[in-house]
Amino acid sequence: MAAAMPLALLVLLLLGPGGWCLAEPPRDSLREELVITPLPSGDVAATFQFRTRWDSELQREGVSHYRLFPKALGQLISKYSLRELHLSFTQGFWRTRYWGPPFLQAPSVWINLGRSSVMSSQGSSAPLSTSSTPPTQSLPLPPSNPWVWPMTLTTTFCAMLCCRGRWSAPKTSPPGRSSCPVVPRASLISFHLLQAGLSVLLKADRLFHTSYHSQAVHIRPVCRNARCTSISWELRQTLSVVFDAFITGQGKKDWSLFRMFSRTLTEPCPLASESRVYVDITTYNQDNETLEVHPPPTTTYQDVILGTRKTYAIYDLLDTAMINNSRNLNIQLKWKRPPENEAPPVPFLHAQRYVSGYGLQKGELSTLLYNTHPYRAFPVLLLDTVPWYLRLYVHTLTITSKGKENKPSYIHYQPAQDRLQPHLLEMLIQLPANSVTKVSIQFERALLKWTEYTPDPNHGFYVSPSVLSALVPSMVAAKPVDWEESPLFNSLFPVSDGSNYFVRLYTEPLLVNLPTPDFSMPYNVICLTCTVVAVCYGSFYNLLTRTFHIEEPRTGGLAKRLANLIRRARGVPPL
């Protein structure tokens, strides 16, 4: 069962109808790559990337012949004239403080179904953003109904995306772009598999024993040449996992491919034009003798990644010597001297978010932004989407760093509309060097209509993570690289200028309890309340509002009444 439970997105690779044996020069190409990075905490991160590039103008030409590029996605692009699509499913939370800044930014995750069991639960969250081109005459209009996107993507990726309310667009993003930063609860339902090349390593039961698991699809147009006269379409499918060194290695930090994936590499993917494994062998102290990679790499690659200089050992699977010698490639890394059990280096930017206060009436959302750079301040763009049922009091928004108020240089706030649209709060905050900045805002918990509660209301309601985007000062100057030539992972970080690098972080999602009625009791309560109201209230009200007069008992009888009738006729007061 475990082997048959494969990984999601790779189905798309299979969708090519098999026309690759044709002799014509390929207009599309596939590159695959695995980067293995020992993290500062001792865990090991593995990032797979499969990149398909197709030199075809999907939106203009009536393309019907697909080779490597998945047809389902291609049709999606041409039908809705998509400009870009990014979709990621993540389980776990990238702990920036211990793992360093992430390679691929994807928000943290919540687990929806079966939070308690491991093998059968595949809940996830999906940050999602799509962009449509402005409509032109030759193209059908992009869907105005915001539900079309979730629906279409749901069918394509066999995932469940439910987004409450309308998707909102941050003001800083270009027009025409709709994005849902995070869909708090998405369930990934079905899986597919391809076994060749690097994807041999994608063995589900190992991948689901990791601390972090994120898979993503990114589609975007890229320039075909330097002058950008025509465009190609690029599809990247990525998977990053973090292996818990403590559990896998019984406390040792040594690792090997086999220990992590319980597989070794045996052959390159026949479809791929490039198939490489990169291993980060940068040593944190200057002494080069601390670690050893086996087999020894033929070449190494040096570059500045996320502000620090890194060295990678390269294993090229297309290099026949690499695999043919032993029929399998099991890369191992051994620490010669066990690294000391010391606190790992802290990245320059990390964040923490929590709900403060107690009780079910009010609360406070607090975000702590850490700038650990010793002498440089830098700005951070903080984007918060808060569901409408937490009613934010914007006047309580306080930003303090180092005990002083910190005035954001830009604030955009879009109030929520009940049941329609969440709060959107966007701020540009300057973080002073070596400081902690606290952003807090108070909220009140709304009482929902009783049909609006989820089936598990006492679990709480999720608040999506804040998104932090920052240009973090770099320690080493980086130079712009040629994307087509450099490794794939390198092109993940847009380098605008050499002195700083771009980081996007997601904070923890939050779980907030709302006032919840006792759903098991409604009939008792309704019956009791109605009875009490009917019996007591009516008569008390009656007693309190009425004035009482003592009525004379009627005496007399027929004779008196007759006499009175006569007297009334005569105009004399009755007896």
Add this chain to the structure above:
Amino acid sequence: MGLLSDPVRRRALARLVLRLNAPLCVLSYVAGIAWFLALVFPPLTQRTYMSENAMGSTMVEEQFAGGDRARAFARDFAAHRKKSGALPVAWLERTMRSVGLEVYTQSFSRKLPFPDETHERYMVSGTNVYGILRAPRAASTESLVLTVPCGSDSTNSQAVGLLLALAAHFRGQIYWAKDIVFLVTEHDLLGTEAWLEAYHDVNVTGMQSSPLQGRAGAIQAAVALELSSDVVTSLDVAVEGLNGQLPNLDLLNLFQTFCQKGGLLCTLQGKLQPEDWTSLDGPLQGLQTLLLMVLRQASGRPHGSHGLFLRYRVEALTLRGINSFRQYKYDLVAVGKALEGMFRKLNHLLERLHQSFFLYLLPGLSRFVSIGLYMPAVGFLLLVLGLKALELWMQLHEAGMGLEEPGGAPGPSVPLPPSQGVGLASLVAPLLISQAMGLALYVLPVLGQHVATQHFPVAEAEAVVLTLLAIYAAGLALPHNTHRVVSAQAPDRGWMALKLVALIYLALQLGCIALTNFSLGFLLATTMVPTAALAKPHGPRTLYAALLVLTSPAATLLGSLFLWRELQEAPLSLAEGWQLFLAALAQGVLEHHTYGALLFPLLSLGLYPCWLLFWNVLFWK
């Protein structure tokens, strides 16, 4: 209700209430007490059952086998603690990191309002150490807490050892869906309070502490552990928290299930659970346990560090290892397995614990009384006050209407008699004065401790307690002077109106207390109601006065202490009792300031002034 709108029948009913008032009151009081005693008998007490689906069956295989490791950790911890004389923070950090946790520390400091002589502390500063086990592929939205409070003495080393061994075992498992926080606090409950306040980023008690560096989302449940020996004969479970709050009954059921599964001997209030509920012995034994629980809950103090978690809606209980002279002993593995089982079950929770009861009384570990069944007891007691108030109201009414009432012209709905205004005005002075006394009782002892220590040869803590008693006693002298201000126009009307107000005030207060903390409400009602009903300025005044003093809130506290030790089979001598009483007063004030316990303000600002009103009635001239 037609009964009330019909003047004839209304008058008949009124006469009935007036004529039969005394027997009705006695009957109602007796019924209340009898109902309470009957709570331990099977129709009213029910067997506990697990309501939460996610924790339904005990299909968990406990694999904890780190007994030796736990003992080694405990030995090291005790040695380091002895060496440094405080919590060995660096050692704890190192050890927690070596078992694979994310470790953080939090330092806190607190100056108590006056020196705590029971725990021998005044200026407190300490450090909490906690390690977080991060659940794989989860986003730290939910967590569970295992906490060990460490006091100044060298107890609880074994608990720390077991905590570390459990952490090491848990770290190797892959099934966790919630983060687990392993928390070791210094200065037992003060540390816990500091950590909880920092975790929720609030400050309710004026604690100074450093902010927390690591968090793990919403805490779903917590277990506090106290163990001071390598082997235990039984595990005692404490549920009563701050201000009488109780954890969800399912948490207790969970503990009991794993005790049964592992064959552990479990006790509640230090008492074994009676086997046989059908004969008389079982319920009688249950009654002891029930009374102990009522006394503990009424005290409103947290009986273990779990009690502080309850304020933040974290279901929590404390497990205490007891090592007595019983023959059969269990080692740390058995306790560890029970804890492992509980944590794995809590890990399965899909929602917060909410299914089972939050308001209950426990005559045994597997028996409970739900709120619907115990509330009538206090209801009957409060009915006495209601009946008395009704009688007074009607007597006042008749007095106001003068002599025309018996003359036959019935006018039950006449507007308020003009003399009513005078009656109300006469109430203002006693009410204000007794409330002011209450305020003085609340504020002065702590505020005036320094003045007292300068002028009298006493320590601060003694000064506070003695000032407390002095103000309390001074209140008794006041009422003679309060009503002289009032013109003696209608002699009876004055005290009747005052008593009416006092009765309603008392009934309202007791009603509210009973709703939030049944035990306290019931205890106070049992003692205060009869004398409150009896108090009047005629008849054997000295007897009434003696009775009233005996049932005052302070005397109730003293009596409860004696009853408490009696039930624990460790009776007190008078002198011991007095010492304990003084200590309890100091603790009560201190707990109000350090944890926010409400018993002290409730008694000093609410019930003591109310009781003074009755004293006032008694000495009305």
